[in-house]
Amino acid sequence: MAANRRPDERLRDVSRRMILDRTAGLLVRQGYGATSLRDIAQACDMKAGSLYYHFESKDALVEEIMTEGVNRVEASVLKALEGAAGAPPLDRIRIAMEVHLKTLHDKSDYGSAHIRCFAHVPADIRNRLRSNRARYEEVWTRLLSEARAAGEIAGDIDLHTLKFAIIGMMNWTLEWRMPSGLRPEQMADQFFRVTFDGARPR
Amino acid sequence: MAANRRPDERLRDVSRRMILDRTAGLLVRQGYGATSLRDIAQACDMKAGSLYYHFESKDALVEEIMTEGVNRVEASVLKALEGAAGAPPLDRIRIAMEVHLKTLHDKSDYGSAHIRCFAHVPADIRNRLRSNRARYEEVWTRLLSEARAAGEIAGDIDLHTLKFAIIGMMNWTLEWRMPSGLRPEQMADQFFRVTFDGARPR
DNA sequence: GCAAAATTATAACAATCGTTAGGTAGAAAA
DNA sequence: TTTTCTACCTAACGATTGTTATAATTTTGC
Numbered sequence: 001m002a003a004n005r006r007p008d009e010r011l012r013d014v015s016r017r018m019i020l021d022r023t024a025g026l027l028v029r030q031g032y033g034a035t036s037l038r039d040i041a042q043a044c045d046m047k048a049g050s051l052y053y054h055f056e057s058k059d060a061l062v063e064e065i066m067t068e069g070v071n072r073v074e075a076s077v078l079k080a081l082e083g084a085a086g087a088p089p090l091d092r093i094r095i096a097m098e099v100h101l102k103t104l105h106d107k108s109d110y111g112s113a114h115i116r117c118f119a120h121v122p123a124d125i126r127n128r129l130r131s132n133r134a135r136y137e138e139v140w141t142r143l144l145s146e147a148r149a150a151g152e153i154a155g156d157i158d159l160h161t162l163k164f165a166i167i168g169m170m171n172w173t174l175e176w177r178m179p180s181g182l183r184p185e186q187m188a189d190q191f192f193r194v195t196f197d198g199a200r201p202r
Numbered sequence: 203m204a205a206n207r208r209p210d211e212r213l214r215d216v217s218r219r220m221i222l223d224r225t226a227g228l229l230v231r232q233g234y235g236a237t238s239l240r241d242i243a244q245a246c247d248m249k250a251g252s253l254y255y256h257f258e259s260k261d262a263l264v265e266e267i268m269t270e271g272v273n274r275v276e277a278s279v280l281k282a283l284e285g286a287a288g289a290p291p292l293d294r295i296r297i298a299m300e301v302h303l304k305t306l307h308d309k310s311d312y313g314s315a316h317i318r319c320f321a322h323v324p325a326d327i328r329n330r331l332r333s334n335r336a337r338y339e340e341v342w343t344r345l346l347s348e349a350r351a352a353g354e355i356a357g358d359i360d361l362h363t364l365k366f367a368i369i370g371m372m373n374w375t376l377e378w379r380m381p382s383g384l385r386p387e388q389m390a391d392q393f394f395r396v397t398f399d400g401a402r403p404r
Numbered sequence: 405g406c407a408a409a410a411t412t413a414t415a416a417c418a419a420t421c422g423t424t425a426g427g428t429a430g431a432a433a434a
Numbered sequence: 435t436t437t438t439c440t441a442c443c444t445a446a447c448g449a450t451t452g453t454t455a456t457a458a459t460t461t462t463g464c
Contacts, residue, residue, distance in 0.1 A: 032236075036450075158384075214440075217441075254424080259423080
């Protein structure tokens with residue numbers, strides 16, 4: 001297969017990226033256990049054995065996808081926050097929400113694969129992924145701490161719970177099945193409004 | 203194995219319940235794909251073939267657990283709501299939150315198994331489970347509609363999004379790994395406060 | 405165009421999967 | 435006691451799993 005590719009990138013890299021991309025899609029739709037190497041190979045127009053030229057094992061392939069899943073979200077959020085360095089804490093939080101949701105719902109499946117498969121992946125992988133998760137969660141811990149320091153969060157709100165509430169409602173959007181038609185920016189807007197202003201009329 | 207049992211319940215029922223209970227635990231911890239019938243049998247001090255005396259197939263066993271998962275949560279919530287029939291809409295929502303969280307975090311694993319495994323279970327099972335989910339979600343749709351009718355929810359809040367936000371943050375508590383030490387009632391309290399009053403100081 | 409290197413295919417392996425048929429031990433019923 | 439039924443076991447089945455060694459095929463460098 002002679003795919004179009006820039007002369008400076010090796011076929012190796014193209015195939016490797018394709019395998020990662022398509023496997024991520026299968027992981028999201030079928031889960032870790034139900035996605036066999038033969039499924040993956042078929043999705044890549046290859047044979048199962050050939051995958052071992054690119055990856056040491058199925059688990060190594062899956063782990064790379066899931067690690068990249070968190071890393072992509074974190075990188076997007078951090079980049080957006082750099083662009084809003086001096087902004088008020090609550091604005092920064094709203095931006096982080098929007099970027100998190102946008103990244104989760106873009107056409108790539110890395111972030112979704114991480115969220116969907118985390119609980120079902122072998123224990124040793126899961127343990128290594130935990131540190132990734134923890135590192136990204138610290139971004140939110142920091143955002144919320146800054147908002148509190150600025151007096152923007154009431155004293156009786158537990159920041160730890162608030163962090164999980166925000167992350168939880170965002171990640172759960174992957175379970176939305178209906179044709180909600182809501183775009184990530186609109187979700188972020190609603191989520192921000194609910195979380196900080198409250199659903200009650202003021 | 204002659205376990206203690208009331209004379210009017212057959213050993214059949216006891217074993218069946220034990221299989222359901224322990225399989226639910228395995229599903230939560232390992233996922234659908236990684237939980238084999240031999241795993242299940244071992245957890246029940248039985249052999250794999252014997253499971254077919256009680257269940258028609260692995261999928262029938264799993265489906266029963268996951269169906270019961272939603273049904274238990276729904277039944278608990280509905281019962282609690284009956285007990286608070288005349289209460290203000292927002293109080294009823296707070297009660298529903300508390301019971302939902304309590305049921306998810308009690309010692310049985312049916313609800314958690316449903317949430318954890320839904321995305322990875324065979325498609326035909328998932329399709330049948332969808333109607334269960336939908337029926338329970340209607341409880342929340344109704345709760346929120348009543349609150350809006352009572353003027354307790356601001357006009358620019360999308361009820362559909364709010365519903366998923368609440369359910370999402372509650373179900374995501376299953377992913378909390380840390381020793382948060384927070385009891386379900388405290389989670390419910392925090393979630394209710396954030397969702398309806400907002401994290402901002404008033 | 406030719407040799408070397410890079411990439412994929414082939415074909416099998418041991419292990420494990422869900423499932424089934426037939427057998428067995430013990431309790432209940434007669 | 436004898437018979438019947440209940441609950442489980444044994445042992446295997448075909449299919450599928452991740453994985454590997456080896457062979458075939460492209461692609462690249464000269």
